[in-house]
Amino acid sequence: MARLPTAVSAGFLLLCACARTVPPPAPPPELPAQVMARIQDWEDRRSLGGGELVRLATAAPDTAVRVRALRALARIQDVATLEAVVAGLTAQDKSVRDEAAFAAGELALSWEPLPEDARTALTGALVRAEATEADGWVRITLLESLGKLATPGAVEVLTARLSPASGPWSEAAATALGVAARKAGAAAAANVPMEAIRALVKPRERTEVNLAGAYLLATSKRPDSVEALRSCLANGHPDVMALCAKGLGDVGSVGTGPDTTGLAMVLAEGTPRVEAEAARALAKLAVKCQEGPPCDPLLALERLAFRAKRVAEGKAEQGHALLAVAQQGLPVRGRPVLQLLRTALAAADRGAATEEAHADLAWLDCRFAAAMDRQQGSLEQVLQCGYGRVPEARRLALGLHEVAQFKGASTATAKPGEASPAVPGAAFAVPYLNHTSPVVRGAALDALSERPVPEAMAPVRALIGGGDAVVAGLAAATAGKLKDAEALPALQALAERVPKEPDLAEAVAGALVALQGRAAEPRLREWLTHPHANVRRVAAESLTSLTGAPVRSLRVELPADTYRPPAAPPGTTLTLRTRKGDITVLLDADAPLTGGNLVALAKQGYFRGVTFHRVVPDFVAQGGDPRGDGEGGPGHSIRCEMTRRPYARGTVGMALSGRDTGGSQFFFTHSPQPHLDGRYTAFGEVVSGMDVVDALLEGTVIDDVLVGTRAP
Incomplete structure (x- = not known):
């Protein structure tokens, strides 16, 4: 092979060396729109972009990009990004701090609860940020996130911000405390000074403060809130009145107290949603009536009968108070009230103006019929309700769901301190497991899940392998309640469907734990890496319950071909x-x-x-x-x-x-x-x-x- 001359060889080698040391030209910088599109893609695939999304959230020079990256972290809800979110709380730009505060609240609301150390760290970061935040809007976002977190440290800060009632933070703090009470239980607001709450519901120019105070009163469910709730019934703002009516339904009294009188007056307030809340509250108070004396809440509810005629005239909103009572239900001594209202509906139906009014009246009749069946714990009234206009499947499904809530004498005739008799099983529901409608079969499973009977085992077992995924899942859950070991082969076959039918996960996991115990652990651990977030959550919660040790799922990036609808254009x-x-x-x-x-x-x-x-x-x-x-x-x-x-x-x-x-x-x-x-x-x-x-x-x-x- 011929060789190159020495001089030429040396020059060639030098040229090659230079070529190796000169860096390639830098790629052109991405336009903001391109960066935003990448963030959108990562967000939708629940990806951190190999760490790039966190980098953009913490160090992007463009404020808009940093804010958008933080929004993506808020939606992804991965505890591993906690440090990046916390870093944003001290950013120089207030829009970044605000978005970081929102993202912190989203982490607090994770469907899979945060580990205790993360809750502690997030509490400390939010408390420190709130104490030093100079921008009012950012501070309100911080207060909102403290409410979502609902830890003792968060509640302490929120309580301190309630006063004075005319101050800049009272509205946000009261609402956030109400959210905390909804999340962590009424005890979260148990130590909030009642005087501070009362001050919030006193009439003032800014009704938003009254609304926040009423929300806190209603969610805290404190016996010492009764006087404040009574006073704010006359507030005049519909949503304030509705909240105070709701609160009285939980903590009010019957007999000689003014609560029934106040709620009865609100029944004629004129705003359907307020009247519905008052009706629901009266139904709750009726449970507290003792045997013997007249039950004033029930007497007040009889006045709802005239609304049937209003519904017949096409004013369907007047049916909301009726619907609220039917949904809430009444104790057994309230059965004549339910029958009275049904009689009024039937009379109104004869003169209804439109087919739509006929349909509304028929359904309300079935709602009251189902409430009557719930009182006795078996189907009877719904079998003939609705004036022939409500399809059988719809009537049966309603009735079965309602009787599933039957509590026996505990809500009817048992006196305080007396033990309630055992609630009988729902044997009457077994024949409906073979109904042609999957909705009825599902409702029958609901009743049997709450009130299981041995004779349901075989037909429930048969439904686990059916084609309707909803019914199969409900059947699996019911088999778990029945402790039916013979259902295990069908249950394991159904578990094989979970990867492609993730909606089955919750029911199947519960049944696996009930019937297999620790033997279910390997399959549940497989689900910890399933692409569907809810399957992973169910697996983690089930394993935590099964093993007694905290188990968390991993974040899984979705494939690029995951279903993604075209975005709706602005406007x-x-x-x-x-x-x-x-x-x-x-x-x-x-x-x-x-x-x-x-x-x-x-x-x-x-x-x-x-x-x-x-x-x-x-x-x-x-x-x-x-x-x-x-x-x-x-x-x-x-x-x-x-x-x-x-x-x-x-x-x-x-x-x-x-x-x-x-x-x-x-x-x-x-x-x-x-x-x-x-x-x-x-x-x-x-x-x-x-x-x-x-x-x-x-x-x-x-x-x-x-x-x-x-x-x-």
Whole structure:
């Protein structure tokens, strides 16, 4: 082989050496939009981008990028990012501190609870940040996050910020304390000075302070709050009055006290959600009535009979007080009241103005029939309710779910201090396990799960292997309650379906633990790395219970081809056409995938003929489930996109059964619900048709959902 001349060889080698030492040209810097798109992708795949997302959250030179990265960390909710979130609390830019404070609250609300050391560290960081924060809005966010955390240290700070009532922090602190009481139990607010709370509900120019004080009163459930609750019933602000009525239902008294009188006056207040709360409170107080003397709360509830005629006239919102009583239920001595109201409904039905009014009256009749069946613990009244207009499957499912709540004499005739007799099993539900409707089969399983009987074992076992995943899961859970060891082969076969049907996880895990004990541990540990967050949470909680030692799941990055609906453009609206009128929702640009998912479903006609299956007066109206029992969905799930939108009156949220389990079910809030903030994706608001939302009753049909655009 010929050689190159020496001079040429040396020159060539020098050129090669230079080429090796000159660095390649740097890639062009990413545009902000490109960085934001990467963050969005990581967020949706629950990825930290190999550490890049944390780096952007802590050190990105662009403030907007840092804020967006912190929002992604808030939505991912990985305890491993705690240091990055805490670092943001001391950032120079107030927008970064504010977003970090929000992210801290989201970590506190993790569906899989934080380890104790993380809770301690987060408490210390938030307490220090709140003590030194100069910006008012950031400080309010810090107070909100302390409420979500609900540790003793957090409660101590919030209590200190309650006073003076006219101060800048009293409203946020009171609301946050109410949230803490909802999360950690009423004991969380047990040591808050009552005088400080009373000062918040005294009439003042800023009704928001009254609302926060009333929320704290209602959630704390303290016996020493009765006087304050009585006084704020006359506040004049509907939501304040509703909260105070709710509080009196929990801690008020009957007999010679003024509580029944005050609540009876609120029944005629004129705002449906307030009247519904007063009716519910009176139903709660009726349980406290002793045998013998007249029960004043029951006498007050008889006055609801005239509302049947209003519903017949097409004023469906007047049915909310009736629905609240039926849902709450009455003690056995209240049975004549339930019958009185049913008689009024039947009379009103004969003169109803529209088919929609007929449908509402028929359903309310079945609601009261089911409340009567709950009193005796077996089906009777629902078998003939609804004037022939309510389908059998719907009547049976309602009745079975209600009798599942039967508590025997403990809520009927047992006197204080007396032991309640054993609650009999739900043997009457066994034949309904073979009903043609999966909704009825599911309801029968609910009744048997609460009140198991041996004769249910074989038919329940057969349902575990059925094609309906919802029924199979409920059957598995019931088999666990029945301690049916013979169900184990079918249960193990169902467990094999969990990787592809993650909604089964909770029921299957509970049954595995009940029937296998520690032998279930290997399978549950496999689930700790499942791509679906809720499967991992269920596995971790089950293993913690099984082993007695804390177990946490790992964060799992989702594959790039995970279902991701096209984002809804800013200004997108959804108009729900119902038989009571139209409701128009403006979607939040801050939750583009959640909105985009519903837009895609609407364009497919998914919601046509679907009902509002759940209405809880003064709380929510929920729809979007094609099954009609709250268990259905579109066959896919989307990730949560927690926003900064609070749950005020008319907020639209995504219904969940765990983290990242959104599908097609959504809800409207009738009134402020601070305990939902940051827990369920709030993705829009009602911009027209709130009166229709107020008129929704269970069974109201959605004829269609139209997609539109609101002019800027």
